[in-house]
Amino acid sequence: MTDTVKYLLDESRIPRAWYNLLADLPAPLPPVLHPGTGKPIGPDDLAPLFPMALIAQEVSAEREIEIPGPVRDVYRQWRVTPLYRARRLEQVLQTPARIYYKYEGVSPAGSHKPNTAVAQAFYNKEAGVKRLCTETGAGQWGSSLAFAGALFGLDVQVFMVRVSYDQKPYRRALMETYGARCVASPSAQTQSGRAILAQRADHPGSLGIAISEAVEVAAGRDDTKYALGSVLNHVLLHQTVIGLEAMEQMALAGDEPDVIVGCTGGGSNFAGIAFPYVGRQLRGGRKVRVVAIEPAACPSLTRGRYAYDYGDTAHLTPLTKMHTLGSTFTPPGFHAGGLRYHGMAPLVSHLKELGLIEARAHHQSQVFDAGVTFARAEGIVPAPEANHAVKGAIDEALRCREEGRSEAILFNLCGHGHFDMQAYIDHFAGRLKDLDYDEAELAMALAGLPSVQAA
Amino acid sequence: MTDTVKYLLDESRIPRAWYNLLADLPAPLPPVLHPGTGKPIGPDDLAPLFPMALIAQEVSAEREIEIPGPVRDVYRQWRVTPLYRARRLEQVLQTPARIYYKYEGVSPAGSHKPNTAVAQAFYNKEAGVKRLCTETGAGQWGSSLAFAGALFGLDVQVFMVRVSYDQKPYRRALMETYGARCVASPSAQTQSGRAILAQRADHPGSLGIAISEAVEVAAGRDDTKYALGSVLNHVLLHQTVIGLEAMEQMALAGDEPDVIVGCTGGGSNFAGIAFPYVGRQLRGGRKVRVVAIEPAACPSLTRGRYAYDYGDTAHLTPLTKMHTLGSTFTPPGFHAGGLRYHGMAPLVSHLKELGLIEARAHHQSQVFDAGVTFARAEGIVPAPEANHAVKGAIDEALRCREEGRSEAILFNLCGHGHFDMQAYIDHFAGRLKDLDYDEAELAMALAGLPSVQAA
Numbered sequence: 001m002t003d004t005v006k007y008l009l010d011e012s013r014i015p016r017a018w019y020n021l022l023a024d025l026p027a028p029l030p031p032v033l034h035p036g037t038g039k040p041i042g043p044d045d046l047a048p049l050f051p052m053a054l055i056a057q058e059v060s061a062e063r064e065i066e067i068p069g070p071v072r073d074v075y076r077q078w079r080v081t082p083l084y085r086a087r088r089l090e091q092v093l094q095t096p097a098r099i100y101y102k103y104e105g106v107s108p109a110g111s112h113k114p115n116t117a118v119a120q121a122f123y124n125k126e127a128g129v130k131r132l133c134t135e136t137g138a139g140q141w142g143s144s145l146a147f148a149g150a151l152f153g154l155d156v157q158v159f160m161v162r163v164s165y166d167q168k169p170y171r172r173a174l175m176e177t178y179g180a181r182c183v184a185s186p187s188a189q190t191q192s193g194r195a196i197l198a199q200r201a202d203h204p205g206s207l208g209i210a211i212s213e214a215v216e217v218a219a220g221r222d223d224t225k226y227a228l229g230s231v232l233n234h235v236l237l238h239q240t241v242i243g244l245e246a247m248e249q250m251a252l253a254g255d256e257p258d259v260i261v262g263c264t265g266g267g268s269n270f271a272g273i274a275f276p277y278v279g280r281q282l283r284g285g286r287k288v289r290v291v292a293i294e295p296a297a298c299p300s301l302t303r304g305r306y307a308y309d310y311g312d313t314a315h316l317t318p319l320t321k322m323h324t325l326g327s328t329f330t331p332p333g334f335h336a337g338g339l340r341y342h343g344m345a346p347l348v349s350h351l352k353e354l355g356l357i358e359a360r361a362h363h364q365s366q367v368f369d370a371g372v373t374f375a376r377a378e379g380i381v382p383a384p385e386a387n388h389a390v391k392g393a394i395d396e397a398l399r400c401r402e403e404g405r406s407e408a409i410l411f412n413l414c415g416h417g418h419f420d421m422q423a424y425i426d427h428f429a430g431r432l433k434d435l436d437y438d439e440a441e442l443a444m445a446l447a448g449l450p451s452v453q454a455a
Numbered sequence: 456m457t458d459t460v461k462y463l464l465d466e467s468r469i470p471r472a473w474y475n476l477l478a479d480l481p482a483p484l485p486p487v488l489h490p491g492t493g494k495p496i497g498p499d500d501l502a503p504l505f506p507m508a509l510i511a512q513e514v515s516a517e518r519e520i521e522i523p524g525p526v527r528d529v530y531r532q533w534r535v536t537p538l539y540r541a542r543r544l545e546q547v548l549q550t551p552a553r554i555y556y557k558y559e560g561v562s563p564a565g566s567h568k569p570n571t572a573v574a575q576a577f578y579n580k581e582a583g584v585k586r587l588c589t590e591t592g593a594g595q596w597g598s599s600l601a602f603a604g605a606l607f608g609l610d611v612q613v614f615m616v617r618v619s620y621d622q623k624p625y626r627r628a629l630m631e632t633y634g635a636r637c638v639a640s641p642s643a644q645t646q647s648g649r650a651i652l653a654q655r656a657d658h659p660g661s662l663g664i665a666i667s668e669a670v671e672v673a674a675g676r677d678d679t680k681y682a683l684g685s686v687l688n689h690v691l692l693h694q695t696v697i698g699l700e701a702m703e704q705m706a707l708a709g710d711e712p713d714v715i716v717g718c719t720g721g722g723s724n725f726a727g728i729a730f731p732y733v734g735r736q737l738r739g740g741r742k743v744r745v746v747a748i749e750p751a752a753c754p755s756l757t758r759g760r761y762a763y764d765y766g767d768t769a770h771l772t773p774l775t776k777m778h779t780l781g782s783t784f785t786p787p788g789f790h791a792g793g794l795r796y797h798g799m800a801p802l803v804s805h806l807k808e809l810g811l812i813e814a815r816a817h818h819q820s821q822v823f824d825a826g827v828t829f830a831r832a833e834g835i836v837p838a839p840e841a842n843h844a845v846k847g848a849i850d851e852a853l854r855c856r857e858e859g860r861s862e863a864i865l866f867n868l869c870g871h872g873h874f875d876m877q878a879y880i881d882h883f884a885g886r887l888k889d890l891d892y893d894e895a896e897l898a899m900a901l902a903g904l905p906s907v908q909a910a
Contacts, residue, residue, distance in 0.1 A: 010463070419873060421632075
């Protein structure tokens with residue numbers, strides 16, 4: 001039997017600084033705009049929502065931003081995460097490709113999300129904040145912030161998208177075990193939530209609505225701030241520990257990736273593995289293909305428009321330029337709840353526009369077939385979100401087989417599927433429908449995009 | 456913030472040999488008896504159920520038994536498992552004790568069970584076996600054997616205790632994701648199962664019944680063997696990698712345990728962490744207190760009789776001398792399904808008789824309180840079984856606080872609770888009843904013990 005190989009590093013090799021892609025961009029990121037004035041916003045506009053240290057990271061042009069000691073101390077519990085050579089999977093696929101995966105499921109919350117949750121909790125605690133409000137889809141982000149809040153002594157309130165709240169009681173239980181409060185969104189606790197419920201009492205919710213509710217609560221209280229699990233520059237920044245570690249581990253393996261694959265919802269785990277490599281290429285280093293895999297039912301990168309849009313449904317956030325399906329677009333209720341977002345991180349969108357990354361969309365039955373193949377070969381059951389990356393990596397490996405090329409493929413296995421087994425049950429029972437979004441709804445959501453443009 | 460410290464070892468430090476406690480016992484283990492003749496059984500009596508390599512390990516007197524290369528190759532995926540100093544928990548408890556835990560939840564199946572599942576699958580594959588049959592309670596063992604079967608290309612059939620089969624569909628889904636077949640026990644597929652169903656069609660099942668079914672299927676087919684997840688000497692042997700690694704990691708921490716704590720159902724994770732230390736003490740080394748924590752609803756070590764008994768309900772197995780509640784005893788349906796077994800490993804029972812280990816029993820609400828305290832401090836949500844060890848360790852730490860003693864406490868956190876969140880939901884809702892066994896049923900089960908004695 002040819003066996004999977006693990007490349008592990010001593011915890012002294014946890015990166016000392018995050019990597020900031022803003023420092024190496026060949027063209028500047030379009031500014032964030034105030035929805036009323038259409039003018040670029042300043043730090044003060046964001047101060048009701050975030051502590052100043054995170055706002056500074058959002059706009060910093062420094063290439064390296066030091067990871068504070070207390071954050072590294074918490075990282076040490078599960079970092080450096082393993083990087084594996086998937087020898088058993090290669091054998092099953094009969095591919096000449098060398099497949100590597102970075103495994104973020106070893107964190108206490110089971111995904112990459114604690115990389116930023118811990119950092120955000122730290123900076124908020126330092127700023128004297130008592131309480132954090134946030135949204136969550138499938139619950140990976142909410143449970144990660146709950147975990148970080150427990151460590152730093154912060155109250156955490158999570159608005160969880162109603163459909164996931166009902167479908168995934170165990171993710172909710174995990175948040176509650178960590179001491180967080182979890183509310184189904186839309187809720188009666190906020191104006192934004194009540195407005196949606198007035199239109200439709202059984203509304204299934206969306207990340208855009210849950211963001212509105214969390215932002216509204218945070219903006220209304222001095223001791224409370226907002227925390228976001230993806231999309232923003234500082235969130236993507238914190239995730240770069242993934243790619244920075246992977247670079248060292250690939251060196252240990254004596255190899256270099258030809259292709260990097262990640263799944264994209266808001267873009268943070270994808271950015272985490274890809275940005276350090278993209279930055280190296282932009283500084284004249286080795287060229288690498290970077291492929292984003294998204295759900296066909298919520299295809300912001302492959303079918304969205306690159307335009308200014310709101311991050312939430314109630315239009316409480318500033319405007320960012322990104323690939324978007326429109327802030328009123330409600331994706332169908334497929335299983336990868338973490339990927340059900342109408343927009344894409346501005347930085348990831350920018351790279352797409354610059355031709356530095358590719359994107360592909362897949363339906364969920366194909367994605368789960370890939371996940372089961374992976375689980376039987378490698379022993380790890382991926383989260384539905386991560387199955388998108390697995391599908392992308394397997395497709396690249398099969399292409400290598402067809403073309404007779406021995407390329408190195410690196411993908412990010414961003415979380416385990418222990419809280420998502422109902423999706424596997426549905427898959428085996430043939431009940432996983434390949435959901436499509438409503439074309440008319442998409443057209444309407446795109447028609448409703450704000451007309452504002454950067455000055 | 457005082458932070459949890461991780462002691463990790465390079466995979467080159469995965470032990471090269473398992474430790475066999477039989478080599479160091481001050482008094483020999485009572486022999487295994489044939490139920491018909493009352494005479495000690497020989498290897499041939501076990502040949503229908505196990506490959507000869509495992510039978511040899513069952514009776515070996517060698518102190519060290521080499522771990523085969525292919526088994527170590529699979530171990531490398533998640534071993535060496537981390538050993539943590541629980542500094543955050545110590546702070547919460549305000550104890551002068553130093554609390555260490557070995558974390559086995561990082562394995563693909565989420566518990567210590569793959570340590571023996573992989574070894575058993577390897578030896579069976581080597582012997583030309585095509586199919587393995589086994590039983591499972593909560594599903595940790597079944598999913599681990601399913602994982603190992605997938606790696607070595609063996610068919611796996613799991614008889615899952617009915618009450619867990621219904622309560623834990625996600626564990627079942629995990630087994631099926633690995634490609635195993637999972638059947639609720641008692642089932643109509645075996646004589647033993649049909650006999651039970653004839654008495655009571657809605658029988659909730661027990662590990663004893665599920666063992667009968669798996670043994671019956673394995674004994675009836677040449678290409679099929681049986682695999683057991685605990686109790687037997689060779690199973691406990693395979694788990695000693697836990698304690699052997701912990702010894703090296705404690706040396707790295709510059710410390711030595713004064714107390715070792717583990718939870719006990721069949722005894723394998725407890726043996727895994729404790730036996731290498733007990734052996735060292737028996738060879739004249741450092742003395743250590745060893746404490747087994749068991750559920751008050753199934754208290755074989757604290758309330759059972761030390762006597763010869765069957766391992767299963769239908770009396771298909773040989774007789775072993777152990778602490779037992781009687782093979783017809785059906786424990787109430789508490790949440791730590793992995794601890795719902797009427798007997799205790801003969802080796803663990805023997806140590807208890809020799810005064811080398813202590814035992815305590817706790818009700819489940821206390822045990823879950825301990826688990827929640829641990830989760831909020833350390834970030835890891837333990838399995839219900841592991842919560843028993845957490846409870847034991849916390850009690851020892853509180854004793855140290857009262858006595859003003861700074862002892863080192865080492866416990867085995869044998870698995871995570873991601874598949875057991877319903878138990879946490881029930882706990883938070885105040886629905887976790889402190890179930891007691893039926894005294895009359897226990898008396899009857901003990902009265903029915905076989906009268907056979909070793910010649």
